């Protein structure tokens with residue numbers, strides 16, 4: 575049925591326009607809603623922290639060796655050694671993560687379940703890192719060596735957060751891992767393809783280019799929810815990320831580069847395929 579209007583009921587744009595005189599007095603307006611909640615504000619600070627860590631790494635010799643070295647063997651060698659770092663500190667992530675997830679049951683049982691499910695998925699990735707390490711020339715004996723100081727530092731922060739800090743620190747620390755990984759793995763995945771790294775060698779990187787987008791969404795959701803529920807939780811989450819950012823990711827990549835190049839990371843630069851825009855501008 576088609577609606578009909580009559581001249582008595584029809585309205586015009588002029589009729590619908592607001593009349594200044596009809597507006598309530600300014601003092602009668604409710605206070606404007608906050609643009610962002612406390613949880614969202616924390617997330618913005620944490621995202622900025624992650625982005626700084628990623629930018630710092632991408633500006634380093636270690637990262638550029640992986641992305642730009644003329645010697646593809648050096649690039650894949652750095653990745654091989656990054657894999658070894660990951661394998662070395664892996665058990666600390668899972669074991670301490672599980673303890674902290676268990677403690678978070680007293681905050682929210684659904685949170686604990688989702689965190690444990692996440693860690694169960696992560697556990698499978700030790701094998702993809704190991705397969706990649708071996709495919710790029712690593713040996714099983716190589717991962718049995720005492721872990722490097724940089725891997726020891728990462729493992730120690732996980733163990734330390736578990737033993738000496740609020741379990742809420744876990745959310746900030748893990749967000750650094752999960753939110754930085756896609757930013758790193760997406761360009762790295764393209765680079766590995768261009769230098770002909772095998773499917774097995776690149777699989778761990780390719781997997782994390784997408785999987786951690788979903789994982790970081792889990793942590794972001796809970797960080798906002800918990801801080802909106804209790805603003806005091808924010809400090810612990812931020813502290814967790816700060817502790818982790820002191821040891822990851824750049825120190826891990828620097829150690830990997832130093833081993834791959836068999837020289838200190840801050841000494842001799844390597845030939846690169848093309849100059850970075852920042853360098854070109856400086857010439």
Ligand SMILES: [Fe+2]
Pocket residue numbers: 696752785786789
């Ligand atoms: Fe993940």
